[in-house]
Amino acid sequence: MKVYKFGGASVKDAKGIRNVYSILKEDASSDKVIVISAIGKTTNMLERVVNDYINGQSPSLEEVKRYHFDIIKELFAENHSIFDEVNNLFVEIEWAIEDSPTSTYDYEYDQIVSVGELLSTKIVSAFLEQQNFVNTWVDARDIIRTDNTYRNARIDWELTSDLIRKFISPQCVYVTQGFIGCTSENFTTTLGREGSDFTAAILSYVLETEEVVIWKDVDGMLNADPRFFDDAQLLNQLSFSEAIELAYFGAKVIHPKTIQPLKEKNIPLRVKSFLNPANEGTIIFEDAEMLPFLPSFIIKENQILISISAKDLSFIVEEHLSHIFALFSKHGLGINVMQNSAVSFYVCIDNDIQKVPALMNELQSEYLVKYNDGLTLCTIRHYSEDDITKVTGNKSILLEQKSRHTVQFVFSS
Numbered sequence: 457m458k459v460y461k462f463g464g465a466s467v468k469d470a471k472g473i474r475n476v477y478s479i480l481k482e483d484a485s486s487d488k489v490i491v492i493s494a495i496g497k498t499t500n501m502l503e504r505v506v507n508d509y510i511n512g513q514s515p516s517l518e519e520v521k522r523y524h525f526d527i528i529k530e531l532f533a534e535n536h537s538i539f540d541e542v543n544n545l546f547v548e549i550e551w552a553i554e555d556s557p558t559s560t561y562d563y564e565y566d567q568i569v570s571v572g573e574l575l576s577t578k579i580v581s582a583f584l585e586q587q588n589f590v591n592t593w594v595d596a597r598d599i600i601r602t603d604n605t606y607r608n609a610r611i612d613w614e615l616t617s618d619l620i621r622k623f624i625s626p627q628c629v630y631v632t633q634g635f636i637g638c639t640s641e642n643f644t645t646t647l648g649r650e651g652s653d654f655t656a657a658i659l660s661y662v663l664e665t666e667e668v669v670i671w672k673d674v675d676g677m678l679n680a681d682p683r684f685f686d687d688a689q690l691l692n693q694l695s696f697s698e699a700i701e702l703a704y705f706g707a708k709v710i711h712p713k714t715i716q717p718l719k720e721k722n723i724p725l726r727v728k729s730f731l732n733p734a735n736e737g738t739i740i741f742e743d744a745e746m747l748p749f750l751p752s753f754i755i756k757e758n759q760i761l762i763s764i765s766a767k768d769l770s771f772i773v774e775e776h777l778s779h780i781f782a783l784f785s786k787h788g789l790g791i792n793v794m795q796n797s798a799v800s801f802y803v804c805i806d807n808d809i810q811k812v813p814a815l816m817n818e819l820q821s822e823y824l825v826k827y828n829d830g831l832t833l834c835t836i837r838h839y840s841e842d843d844i845t846k847v848t849g850n851k852s853i854l855l856e857q858k859s860r861h862t863v864q865f866v867f868s869s
């Protein structure tokens with residue numbers, strides 16, 4: 457058995473969905489689980505709906521509706537049942553946004569944005585059936601059980617394992633959603649942005665599949681983002697440990713939580729291009745030698761660097777750090793880089809417009825807080841001095857941190 461995961465770019469239009477069918481048709485294996493992300497930029501569109509809803513503005517679904525109905529009009533006859541199924545999912549959102557918000561931003565986010573994955577999988581599953589590619593649509597909320605940490609839910613592994621084994625049988629093909637799960641109270645949760653990769657890993661771990669294949673719009677895992685580096689090169693293979701390091705520092709091809717369950721059961725992960733499916737892509741497995749051995753460059757934009765000092769300018773000691781870390785955890789914010797001096801503690805984080813203001817308010821009540829935003833964080837694995845020069849050039853460096861294998865710079869964009 458295999459798990460295939462197709463991201464939003466692979467199903468962004470009718471042509472993409474037809475291409476997914478072509479890829480699946482070429483695979484002779486009769487049992488697989490196909491994990492599908494929301495179509496194209498649907499998640500971003502639905503996030504705008506959530507923001508308008510929370511801010512008391514009049515949210516509109518027209519853009520999202522038009523996008524999806526244009527696709528299904530191209531794929532199906534007008535009397536096909538998919539039109540009603542898609543419309544019913546939009547009605548669910550319309551009902552949700554009729555009244556004023558009753559809970560937190562994170563809760564409302566998960567109830568609305570999660571519909572993107574339900575839409576995409578309904579459409580893809582129906583199209584595959586239309587092509588006589590028999591499959592069973594599975595609601596991921598029936599098999600992925602989580603806690604109620606909305607927007608970054610934690611998996612209940614024991615219950616999730618039992619449910620997956622109950623709903624997924626060998627020798628069959630299933631289509632399900634990435635990114636979403638459900639609490640024991642039947643409230644929808646999400647697993648964090650790009651969490652569809654993690655869903656694929658969860659399924660593979662429980663079902664002990666042959667491999668996981670993640671289909672992307674690049675030829676595999678590259679040593680740099682081609683948007684920033686025109687000399688980016690393909691990594692043919694690398695180890696789980698190296699992949700975990702790259703994912704931790706922000707490599708976008710693989711979600712940070714994806715690797716660990718696969719590593720635990722030694723299930724290979726392959727990253728392939730849905731544009732060039734005949735290419736081998738990148739294979740990740742235990743103890744793999746990195747081929748070719750290259751420096752890796754990881755860029756994270758929209759960073760904020762925060763300087764935290766005691767109000768009496770006393771030393772920053774363990775008691776302060778413990779309290780500061782607790783605040784970051786409380787607000788659900790991860791730290792990308794941290795560094796301390798005698799009287800200051802510096803942290804570089806993603807500038808989340810929903811979470812950072814609340815964190816800053818709490819920090820400022822007890823500490824002297826300064827910050828710079830609009831920054832870029834660059835991480836280089838297996839660096840040389842030439843690599844550092846290539847990236848930093850004449851940029852103004854606000855923070856630098858270097859270890860034997862990795863160097864990080866925070867600088868003005």
